[in-house]
Amino acid sequence: MNPAALDRRSFLRLSAFAGGGLILALSLRRVAFAEEGVANASHGLVDGDFMPDAFVRIAPDGTVTIISARPEIGQGIKTSLPMLVAEELGVDWRAVKVVSAPLDPAEYGNQSAGGSTSTPQSYLPMRRAGAIARTMLVQAAAQTWGVPASECTAEDGVVRDRSSGRTLTYGELAAKAAELPVPDPDTVVLKDPSQFRLLGSRIGGVDNPKVVTGQPLFGIDQKLPGMLYAVYTRCPVFGGRVRGANLAQVRALPGVKDAFIQNETFGGLNGLVPGVAILADSTWSAISARKQLRVDWEEGPHAGDSWAGFTAQAQKLAGGSDFELVREYGDPDAAMKGAAHALEAAYSYPFISHFDLEPQNTTVSIEAGRVLVLAPTQNPEAVRRDVARLLGVDDGQVEVTITRSGGGFGRRLDADPAIEAAAIARRAGAPVKLTWTREDDMQHDHFRPAGFHFMRGGVDAQGRLSVWMQRHVGFNTHYFPGGTDYPSRFAPAFRLEVAGLSQNIPQGPWRAPRSNTHAWVVGSFLDELAHAAGRDPLAFNLEVLGTRDIVRDPGPRGDPYNAARMRQVVRVAAEKAGWGRKLPRGRGMGLGYYYSHRGYIAEVATVTVSKDGDLKVDRVVAAVDVGSQIVNLSGAESQVQGSIIDGLGAAWYQALNIEKGAVVDGNLDTYAMIRMPDAPRDIEIHWVKTDYPPTGLGEPALPPLAPAVANAIFAATGKRIRKFPFTSTDLSWS
């Protein structure tokens, strides 16, 4: 071990690209890390290893280990972020071992996975982490040979002296490199992208071999010695509490170790809510005993809430004056009066579940003031913070192992399963694995917000969009459309107003929050206006996108909207899809496009609708602009394919009903999800590379899908879908 390592510990602050505005702390201390899936692994370091920064470690035998610090939830960052390091380090990818880090943001910077931020926040810092190591290895070789570093090249784990042809492997250089000062990350020279060998190629997920052989990777697979298995029954009506339960009867059931009422709350509706815990010797004993549990709930004031009631309230609000003005410009009332064609339409979408296939779960051990949390989470810092606060201990006493997650989609940004598990473990006196059943997961999800949009719009005598007026009635102000959301700034006259309904439904970010529904409302109503004007929707939308390249607001408000990038992807998608081709009745083509999560994406769907109204999505062509560089072509393509099918499934099938204050649907017997037969066979992706920093793909390919398909259905049948799920609209035609 390098004795100087800790002495020169310093926390350099690396600025990522200016657009993201992110500062990532990159500590240069040698770090410890846990082996995959093993809690509380050895934190020892092997002597002689070279570890110049938190993300790279090279052993004297040449083993290259790259540390993955962010949660893997299916978005592929455990593969793609280490690729950034490996590219600059100059190693053969097949020689790289990737291991997951425990939670330690002082070492690794931001360790959350959400908002498609991992790629934009990591693109430069991870490359620099690799370049630092490469620079030091080159320097070590140059010193050994007594030649200038500029005479040496580094690739495939070998430094070569250009003039003599001598070589030294990274393993041979590790000990010497470990004695050198670490260069300032801002001064290390990064590769020119034209020299990339790894980035942009197709690399399979590093854990695929473990996935296909059923190895324990996920949170639900974890086990601690002496662990008890817990289930937790929450009040079906949000905000309710427990009056009493038949605990004595439940405690006497086979395998049950304890059952108790937990009425403490922490963190509001999205945190710890009251309920009854059952602890048993196996998951099944706990689930089985729960069937005998009878709880007397104090349901509170929301026991009369229903989806039908919310719908009626929204419709009543729609024509009134109880709205808050978000933004207005131009003179929308005058423009409506002067419109050659004026339209009104009401759009709505229900609450839906995240439906992470791995139900929520967390394993917690509390022993001698030390708390160990094994969590499938997108937000390990929130897990630590909330568990520490609940238990009244310091953050430093809570150790979090981030397991692989069986899906995230935003649900695992909230820490409630970990808080619950900690509250139960505190009383259990033994380690506890809390597992949510599917019914728990669906009925106590933090739902994709529902909403209602009352639209008015007009086109002028030349068939151009002249006015846009939108009234939104929703449930959570955080997900209301904002004053810079498209087509704000593009419609000549504009007004956006919002009003809120019940705030008693737990809601949260669901893949491409807000955009996932707003893109459909906006894209569909623009399509309605195009047809009202007798215009081709492609030409109409390109005209709305205008001729300016960058559309800014006066002052700091909102992201600048790069209309040039959007027009380009719209044109590419349309051209590749064969837009304008004459299709027989029952077949149609539709356009969707939306900017979200820094990505500019357009999709053209081709559908067939039978006379009986059966829908088939034949083909989706996507044009994707996420900047200058695709990191992992395989992962990027998979994210776009998955987002398209996920977007289709959410729009086509998913809806949760609410009656008597509770979610009615609990499982797949009544809640439909898209299956393979409905997944389009033909998904074509065109990467439109532009000279902008690379950005993420977990989310932005989803929003354009619903308007593309809905508009294609209209083109095929003349039926306009104004309601999610699509199944609630009769698509039959004659």
Add this chain to the structure above:
Amino acid sequence: MSSYTLLINGQSHRVEAAPDTPLLWVLRDHLGLVGTKFGCGIGQCGACTVHLNGTPARACLTPVATAAGMRMKVTTIEGLSPDGTHPLQRAWCELDVPQCGYCQAGQLMTAAALLASNPHPSDEDIDDAMAGNLCRCATYVRIRAGIHRAAELAHGKEAAS
């Protein structure tokens, strides 16, 4: 509580469990074979698919008493191949099928039964056979491609197409 002898992946296991305990939880909690996943508990998502005498079955709906029946051979993802080289496992890695990976054990077990009975399935055959297996990440395009690729690998076509 009763005592059962289960033949899983060629090995005999003795477990104590209530007769109605689903095979899923015996595998996961009693035996530590956690490759078989809990998704819905009502046989609708397919994440818990195993083979009983070569036929796909939902472990969440199969009582341990049934699985322990005479001559019943249970195969789980851990036993699909001795070393992860079943053509489907190779195809899944070659085409990078998984995203989160949680459903893939069930997908592979269903697909393995399909290929055993239909070595060269069409897209329609695949859609029909796989409709009971949910993939929340929607890797359906690659699952289809992976099954076609496995069919090739099983018949000696090694070069990537």
